[in-house]
Amino acid sequence: MKFSIQRERLVESVQDVMKAVTSRTTIPILTGIKITAAEQGVTLTGSDSDISIESFIPREEDGDEIVEVVEPGAIVLQAKYLGEIVKKLPTDYVDFEVQNRFQVIIRSGMSEFNLIGQDADEYPLLPQIEEDHVFKIPSDLLKNVIRQTVFAVSTTETRPILTGVNWKIADNELVCVATDSHRLALRKARIEGDAGQTYNIVIPGKSLNELYKTLDDTSDPVEIVITENQILFKAKNWLFFSRLLEGNYPDTSRLIPTDSKTTVVVKTKDLLHSIDRASLLAREHRNHVVRCTTIDERTLEISSISPEVGKVVEELPCESIEGEELKIAFSAKYVMEALKALEGTDIKINFTGAMRPFIIRPIGDESILQLILPVRTY
Amino acid sequence: MQPVVMRMIKNAIWKDRLAHAYLFEGMRGTGKKETALLLAKSLFCEDPAEGYIPCESCRFCRRINHGNHPDVHVIEPEGASIKKHQIKMLQEEFAKTAMESNRKVYIINHADLMTVNAANSLLKFLEEPDSHTTAILITEQVQQILPTILSRCQVVSFKPLPFEKLVEMLIDAGVNPKKAPLIAKMTNSFDEGMALNEDEWFAQAQKLVVKLYETLKKSPLEALTALQDNWFAHFSERDQHDKGLELLLLLLRDLLYIQLGKKEQVVFLLEEQRLEQLALQSSGLRLANQMASVMEAKRKLHANMNPQLLMEQLVLELQEG
């Protein structure tokens, strides 16, 4: 293997794939970054086995030559050394050369590093993209879909399947559901692709958080391919792979109430700020309980008591309140997180009783729903 | 090395009847871990001979040998036990799909060193079998494995090396032919045998055992003093006492063989002449009784009886018997 590359681009790519590399791995080869040089360019791969990131540096871009591959080949280099070395090299171009099987020479100007690499054949095999089963979604929409669901996944291991987000694809519609069993977030989005393809998978929340950081805010399409054991996201110059969670996601559709006993329409910000104020006296924000009572058809009372500190009561004017009188208590954290995930200035809340889940939706937007279980007080 | 086990693996793979979980059980040095890795390689190898013998050269076999296959997990105890974070890692792995295909293999060495909690979390996985996952538990102490685990695994017993075969291997490796049989009686592992051959403590222990028996012949009081003066200085740890009692048992057994005229069975070859002398002074019945006493002492030792008390009792019993 022998190639010459623009240092700037190499540094960028190394940083991208480093996101997937961890020193805490039981698989020795994964402490390294795989470098593959081929005719079309150079590919870097980093992985912690849960997620894998491939970054591609093309031979040329807009007529600018970025890489010159003299001899194709592949090698695995220790990630921590590679990362440090490329950052500090003195010139704009870097030469890589493999000699005597795993001996790697990195040259830049007058400096030369000799590193011992590892056999690229020892590196895990990643799934290949099959072009005929590809879905497409704009990058910024995908980002939103992730943001609006992933916060609701469970962080405890008691039910491992709930640590992921359930993705269902049918008739070109993507439905994402996340729940930690105390609240649930649901988001639907249109995606482009083969309408006949249906999938029902669970993607680890951790992977989606990483993917979120990698995605940019453009409307450029991201391609999605789902294989038997991995999901792949492909953008212009990178590929993001994630393993899936094993097992069946619980059917939550029957748990989402369709009726409403009390319906409240209120400004998102008003409610958010009111609950925020009610949590002001909370000793710690974890688990802080806020009570909510209907006063008349335009007013809610939001209150909270903190032992030893005091209590807060305030009246919150609403657009409308219809249906039965209601007295309910809930976790301030869950409602605030749900409100922050929603877009739109007005929301509608459907309550079905003090001990039953309630649903928050933006007015006139059926693509998103946040469900919250109340708190029973004594 | 383990023909029965190899036949079992061949049949399982050929007939596609791989169990969901195996428990490889047998003495130290019987090749359990090697066989577990072999089975893993059989399952992943690109081109296994006869459909089940791994090629050892494809990138799958090589990665398994180097610990680099992302879907083959080998768990070894860290220190005295299998640690919490290892089990957590394992549980997280159970929850996820494999990385490369849909096949996963878990090998847990010294599975008896799992805490009850670790074993229980494993149980959850064994209860929800997934056809593409194979777990191989390895243990030298099958009686220490929880019955709930045991009942969910296909138990594969690894037979120890035949005595003659081990003696031959030790002699081939340069062990004095006069020492090899006794060593082969003390362990079934070639590696451990080689270590005993070099062990000064063990050489001294043999001499002390013969000396104790000689003293016993003279007077019990003297034997008790000898215990205090020499024995307890040399045998302090419980497993040292265990080795001492085992040597004493082998000595009595040798004496019995000499009386029966089966000298070829004798293992204390270095002391053969002294033993022949001693054999003349005892009776078969007496030797049998003494052996029974030593075996009883061994049992008490394992039941945590104070070794000093136990040895004093034994010396008195041997005198009477």
Added chain:
Amino acid sequence: MKHMYPKNGRVILHVDMNSFYASVEMAYDPSLKGKPLAIAGNPEERRGIIVTCSYEARKYGVKTTMTVHEAKKLCPSLIIKKPNFDRYRAASLGMFEILRQFSDLVEPVSIDEGYVDITDSYELGSPLEIAQRIQKRIDRQLDLPCSIGIAPNKFLAKMASDMKKPMGITVLRKRDIPTVLWPLEIEKMYGVGEKTAQKLRKINIHTIGDLASANEIQLKGLLGINGIRLKEWANGIDHRKVDPDAVTDYKSIGNSTTLPKDLANLQELLAVLESLSETVSIRLKRKEVKAQTISVTIRYKDRTTITRSRKLINPVSGHREIFLQAKDIFLKNWSGEKVRLLGITGNDLISEEYAFKQLDLFTYEKEAEKEPLLKAVEQLKDKYGTEVIEQASRHAKVRKEKTGWTDTSFNKDFLADFTSPSEKDE
């Protein structure tokens, strides 16, 4: 000084900080002194409510729980500040620190008031001298005003501290009761809330004196056991001890036990945990609190000790719930080595009335079935007051547990013995 103290009986102080939050703000910013000041949840918002206000503001009729808007109307020059709880907590700690210089028997009641039993503090001066020194010290060191009541029991001390504000010291003796206490309106009595007062007035009890001579059977019918207690108080009888462990001061309730022999048998160890869970549960219930964190201490044969804790979603006090958590923590952290001592502690305590249970998506339906019943209870409470309906279990006789092992109450010294750092579970 011993002659200034009663021969049998006690001397109790009740120390009550005057408009605490506002006073703390003034101590931090002396330019606020002498001005009408209020602390409100959110000063920019008209609908924010007043949490507390200075005496100057009170003169204008400003009261707590008023909205900022209403208060401003009464007193246009009112200065409104946001609460700084860190400051209040620091001031509170300083105040109790001073109280503890005079007696070990200090019982914090809330962030700004507490009882001190000075019966055995006669070497420090007469009760009045001690009260004066406390008041001076709090004023000089913290720049904060307080009122102090001196009396033979907690109830009378509490009533006394209320009589002169700010910066008052009031002695209330038993013989003063008919002249000082009895003429007071019933609402002025500690322990009598708005609803209780309404009920009492209905049976023609209008003053504390009326209550002192009221018919016990009638009272019991009206207010339950609480009625009898109130009558005793009205007569100046109150046997409650000053308990340093009471209310807010205890951060945790825990028990540990040294095993009769070092154990490694799981069944036996779990049995010990179960018994400890029961003891901790009884103590939590007795204090009417629930734990939001459970920790387990394991000391091994070689004396290495680990403490591992877990924050819970729902506060617990039930024996079963505590045991399940403790068992799980234990199993996750036990090395399998022989154990010499086991302990369970409930931390992050929360008063039962503020406890809650977060419902679960997959099981809420079971809980929701109880909704009609709970609604009925709610209605009854509104009608007859909270004391009427309590779970029968609270009155059930607390079972004495019967282990032959030495139980030691966890205290700070005990925890300080532990050399290994405690770490969070999960």
